[in-house]
Amino acid sequence: MAVRPGLSVERLVRAGAELADEVGFAHVTVSELARRFDVKVASLYSHVRNSHDLKTRIALLALAELADRAADAVAGRAGRDALTAFADAYRTYAVEHPGRYDAARFPLDPETAAASAGPRHARMSRAVLRGYGLTEPAETHAVRLLGSVFHGFVSLETAGGFSHSAPPAEETWTWILDALDALLAAQPSPTRPDTTTTEADTA
């Protein structure tokens, strides 16, 4: 009848991301998206293969956005400064965009994952760690540690896990970053002879 709504994959994915932030990634549905564009459901299937495809695209968007933010955060910083900025980029994104953050955890098939911003995240993590002068395999372990801590904390926090007990999550966050920094700095390194290591390398 009137003018065409002008759908496109990009618009759908952006709207899907916003929808995710509003109602949660798990509740992102093709039907709801169609409703928002005031369009019949079937119409979306010309732009998106299916629901899984839509979610994958939202996940890719989220991963890319998150990588961009992280990149901005670490640019021009090193060591502890970089670590904090990097960590805050993740946490802030998760707080501001919980649905998108969830989307970034959507399981991707290997090829899609390889073409996603995922590898950028890994490279940035390594870049941040560079300041601590770790050697392999310690650096890889540290990359995984950072991923675990950041993801774990943020996911518990957004699930409300810390909201019903005493110190605000904020304080724990800085305490954890302090601890991580100390931990990484204490790792044996070829360029900085170890003086503070404990039994951390006896396994």
Add this chain to the structure above:
Amino acid sequence: MAVRPGLSVERLVRAGAELADEVGFAHVTVSELARRFDVKVASLYSHVRNSHDLKTRIALLALAELADRAADAVAGRAGRDALTAFADAYRTYAVEHPGRYDAARFPLDPETAAASAGPRHARMSRAVLRGYGLTEPAETHAVRLLGSVFHGFVSLETAGGFSHSAPPAEETWTWILDALDALLAAQPSPTRPDTTTTEADTA
């Protein structure tokens, strides 16, 4: 017509937990459960209020099982030993029962959460940390750190995050536990004058 299947909340929840481990918690469905009991879908609604209720019960089961395992693990251990056993209890459970582990993250309303095994988890975590002689608020921060690391690692690992790169996840896990132990041991403590702290307390 023949003999009645003999449904009950307990059987449904147990079967639901098994289903979760097979197909993932997100795909646990009232319909599939009915199919497994060779019963019509509506029949389940005499035992369970609705789908959300079913999932909540599975979550409670998982939380309780996990708490039981953790309790067994830390019994009779202290310090680093307790930390490792505690951590391994979580990781092992997640690997053996991925669906149940996911279920344990199902958001519960406050009253349900309070009546769940959740508080037991928190108490056990504090018990494990007792060996490190932390003072408040450091102990609470440490509880949250452990939760974040364990959950983060396990969730990334079961999502396949570590399966496509060099050192096996197992090695990273022990490296992380070593690091955590060192970190906690290095915290200032009233009973153990600090000798090994680095810049961890200069923020």
Add this chain to the structure above:
DNA sequence: GCATTTGCCTAAAGGTGTTAGGCAGATGCA
């Protein structure tokens, strides 16, 4: 100005969640 392409539509089928009401097997009591 016409042909083609593209974009959104109608129609239809299959799956899940949920409620209401019915019938028969199990249970309790005389």
Add this chain to the structure above:
DNA sequence: TGCATCTGCCTAACACCTTTAGGCAAATGC
């Protein structure tokens, strides 16, 4: 043992989501 009741599973029906097939009209190209 026989009857009344209760409980447990069933049929029926509706709402919502996903997906596919095929149609019509607006946009586009020449």
